[in-house]
Amino acid sequence: MATGDTVLRVRELRTEFRGxxxxxxxxxxxxxxxxxxRIVGLVGESGSGKSMTALSLMGLTPKPQSHxxxxxxxxxxVELTALGADxxxxxxxxxxAMVFQEPMTSLNPVRKVGDQVGEPLAVHKGxxxxxxxxxxxxxxxxxGIPEPKARLDAYPHELSGGLRQRAMIxxxxxxxxxxxxxxxxxTALDVTTQAQILRLMRELRxxxxxxxxxxxxxxxxxxxxxxxxxxxYAGQIVEQADVFDLFERPSHPYTRGxxxxxxxxxxxxxxxxxxxIPGRVPDLARLPVGCRxxxxxxxxxxxxxxxxxxxxxxxxxxxxxxxxHAPQAATAGGRDAS
Amino acid sequence: xxxxxxxxxxxPDVIEETSFLRDALRAFRKNxxxxxxLFFVVTLILAxxxxxxxxxxxxxxxxxxxxxxxxxxTYWLGTDNFGRDILTRIxxxxxxxxxxxxxxxxxxxxxGTVMGILSGYLGGRTDFVVMRLADMMISxxxxxxxxxxxxxxxxxxxxxxxxLALVGWASVARVVRSxxxxxxxxxxxxxxxxxxASRATIMFRHIFPNxxxxxxxxxxxSIPDAIMWESSLSFLGVGVQPPGSSWGLLVAKGKEYLxxxxxxxxxxxxxxxxxxxxxxxxxxxxxxxLDPSMKD
Numbered sequence: 001m002a003t004g005d006t007v008l009r010v011r012e013l014r015t016e017f018r019g020x021x022x023x024x025x026x027x028x029x030x031x032x033x034x035x036x037x038r039i040v041g042l043v044g045e046s047g048s049g050k051s052m053t054a055l056s057l058m059g060l061t062p063k064p065q066s067h068x069x070x071x072x073x074x075x076x077x078v079e080l081t082a083l084g085a086d087x088x089x090x091x092x093x094x095x096x097a098m099v100f101q102e103p104m105t106s107l108n109p110v111r112k113v114g115d116q117v118g119e120p121l122a123v124h125k126g127x128x129x130x131x132x133x134x135x136x137x138x139x140x141x142x143x144g145i146p147e148p149k150a151r152l153d154a155y156p157h158e159l160s161g162g163l164r165q166r167a168m169i170x171x172x173x174x175x176x177x178x179x180x181x182x183x184x185x186x187t188a189l190d191v192t193t194q195a196q197i198l199r200l201m202r203e204l205r206x207x208x209x210x211x212x213x214x215x216x217x218x219x220x221x222x223x224x225x226x227x228x229x230x231x232x233y234a235g236q237i238v239e240q241a242d243v244f245d246l247f248e249r250p251s252h253p254y255t256r257g258x259x260x261x262x263x264x265x266x267x268x269x270x271x272x273x274x275x276x277i278p279g280r281v282p283d284l285a286r287l288p289v290g291c292r293x294x295x296x297x298x299x300x301x302x303x304x305x306x307x308x309x310x311x312x313x314x315x316x317x318x319x320x321x322x323x324x325h326a327p328q329a330a331t332a333g334g335r336d337a338s
Numbered sequence: 339x340x341x342x343x344x345x346x347x348x349x350p351d352v353i354e355e356t357s358f359l360r361d362a363l364r365a366f367r368k369n370x371x372x373x374x375x376l377f378f379v380v381t382l383i384l385a386x387x388x389x390x391x392x393x394x395x396x397x398x399x400x401x402x403x404x405x406x407x408x409x410x411x412t413y414w415l416g417t418d419n420f421g422r423d424i425l426t427r428i429x430x431x432x433x434x435x436x437x438x439x440x441x442x443x444x445x446x447x448x449x450g451t452v453m454g455i456l457s458g459y460l461g462g463r464t465d466f467v468v469m470r471l472a473d474m475m476i477s478x479x480x481x482x483x484x485x486x487x488x489x490x491x492x493x494x495x496x497x498x499x500x501x502l503a504l505v506g507w508a509s510v511a512r513v514v515r516s517x518x519x520x521x522x523x524x525x526x527x528x529x530x531x532x533x534x535a536s537r538a539t540i541m542f543r544h545i546f547p548n549x550x551x552x553x554x555x556x557x558x559x560s561i562p563d564a565i566m567w568e569s570s571l572s573f574l575g576v577g578v579q580p581p582g583s584s585w586g587l588l589v590a591k592g593k594e595y596l597x598x599x600x601x602x603x604x605x606x607x608x609x610x611x612x613x614x615x616x617x618x619x620x621x622x623x624x625x626x627x628l629d630p631s632m633k634d
Contacts, residue, residue, distance in 0.1 A: 060531055064462075093534035100532075105525040110547040116526075120533045171533070 008034040012071040044232035059088040093120035097172035101184040103164035107156035114152030139170040162193035234292040241318040251320040365627035372623020375616035386432040395423035406599040434584035438568040442502030443560040450510025458518025475508035488576035558621020562614035
């Protein structure tokens with residue numbers, strides 16, 4: 001991938017939780033890049049580690065019980081793993097911002113929307129109250145909130161879900177961060193609002209130049225929004241590709257399964273069951289030996305149940321973690337001859 | 339395109355600000371019971387402040403030939419066992435009772451809020467230390483604790499404040515802590531952390547405003563409590579010292595003459611009742627007014 005203009009470079013990100021059942025590794029060896037002005041998707045089922053990746057990057061994982069380590073997390077030349085808790089705090093909201101899934105609950109109910117949207121400025125830039133209000137007003141106009149002046153002093157419950165999510169996006173972008181992480185930003189919204197919010201995010205990417213990590217379980221959103229995609233399964237990236245490559249030549253059986261599960265209006269399948277991937281996401285505390293997807297995989301061979309495959313290159317910028325569909329021997333360093 | 343440019347160009351009068359307090363005040367004014375309560379309390383405060391000018395008699399003048407008189411045009415609420423005018427005594431007693439009702443409650447509320455938020459949000463060792471301290475305060479008989487303070491420090495108003503604040507902060511801290519724990523897991527707190535807000539900012543700009551309605555209710559309930567505490571201490575001889583007066587002391591002294599002159603005890607009792615009710619109405623009104631989801 002283009003190394004010259006990479007905003008975020010994540011290498012071997014590992015996150016562990018220490019609980020009653022011992023150590024659970026919720027993220028294992030997650031590596032990916034985000035190019036400047038690009039929208040990169042993280043897709044997978046619930047519990048695959050999408051949101052945990054975002055929280056780990058921002059240093060927001062639950063504190064005493066979780067442990068995050070990485071060979072490198074580089075944000076526009078700054079090595080985040082070398083920063084302490086306070087250094088990370090200074091990065092949050094200024095250089096990396098986040099938009100959450102539930103616009104209903106991610107705004108403080110007893111504080112005015114304008115004050116909250118302006119908070120990153122108050123925290124990071126030391127502007128006067130009047131300057132902050134002026135800037136928030138500007139942002140409200142930018143994200144298309146009608147009657148922006150009146151909304152400055154509104155409370156969250158006085159806004160609709162769509163408006164609240166627009167306000168959250170305004171809050172995310174108010175410091176012009178290098179990277180915006182959107183964690184299922186449209187899941188709680190109805191379909192028409194969803195389309196508006198997605199269009200808005202794409203427009204803002206073009207105007208502000210912020211790179212976006214789009215976390216979703218909706219492949220439709222991926223197809224519409226993203227430039228590159230990382231498919232996650234059980235705490236690992238199982239396939240990494242350009243969005244066109246992924247939809248045209250899905251390699252990992254899990255990706256294929258996900259794509260096959262999308263209902264198509266062109267098919268005449270009345271009365272038939274929708275295709276789905278059999279089984280469930282494995283318990284991260286008792287992962288299967290070998291490939292993590294092997295118990296649910298239709299193409300499984302004997303190696304799959306013995307050795308874990310590595311992320312191997314299929315083509316320029318296209319990688320998959322599979323014994324059957326990716327050329328393992330070349331990248332796995334001949335670890336397994338069989 | 340840069341977004342930070344030209345942000346000072348906006349005319350200042352365009353961005354008119356209405357404050358949270360102004361909104362709350364408007365909602366409060368619409369609440370009739372709260373306004374009645376407020377009217378009563380304001381009148382009472384004025385009466386207490388101007389007691390020397392408006393009271394019909396001298397509160398300390400002893401007239402042994404006018405003991406335990408019933409209500410009359412000279413003595414509106416009768417006289418006590420020393421022939422002192424009861425209305426005058428109540429007006430002077432209001433000074434002590436109001437101050438004792440509010441000041442220690444406020445101190446306890448402030449200490450309890452800070453302790454509760456710190457304990458709930460920081461958790462860990464801070465939480466352990468603060469909560470064990472609160473447990474100690476609560477498990478110790480509070481009247482005894484207050485009496486010990488009064489005996490060791492001496493019976494005066496300042497020491498009543500200290501004793502009552504010491505007794506009161508622990509239960510406030512517990513309530514605030516449990517609210518903080520519930521709020522801590524909310525998404526908007528995570529969103530604030532994602533904005534880079536510091537722990538102090540989160541505790542006092544995000545959690546504190548959510549606790550305020552609870553604090554107001556606690557306050558309105560602790561005023562009558564404090565008035566009762568003060569009267570208990572006064573009754574036991576470690577509170578307000580005669581010939582000074584407080585409502586609790588008046589009730590305590592008056593109960594001996596309940597059958598000969600019922601007004602001696604009942605009149606200050608009614609004063610306590612009305613004041614407590616008025617504070618409760620105000621408390622309810624404020625709680626509704628400060629809760630933005632109740633805003634019209």
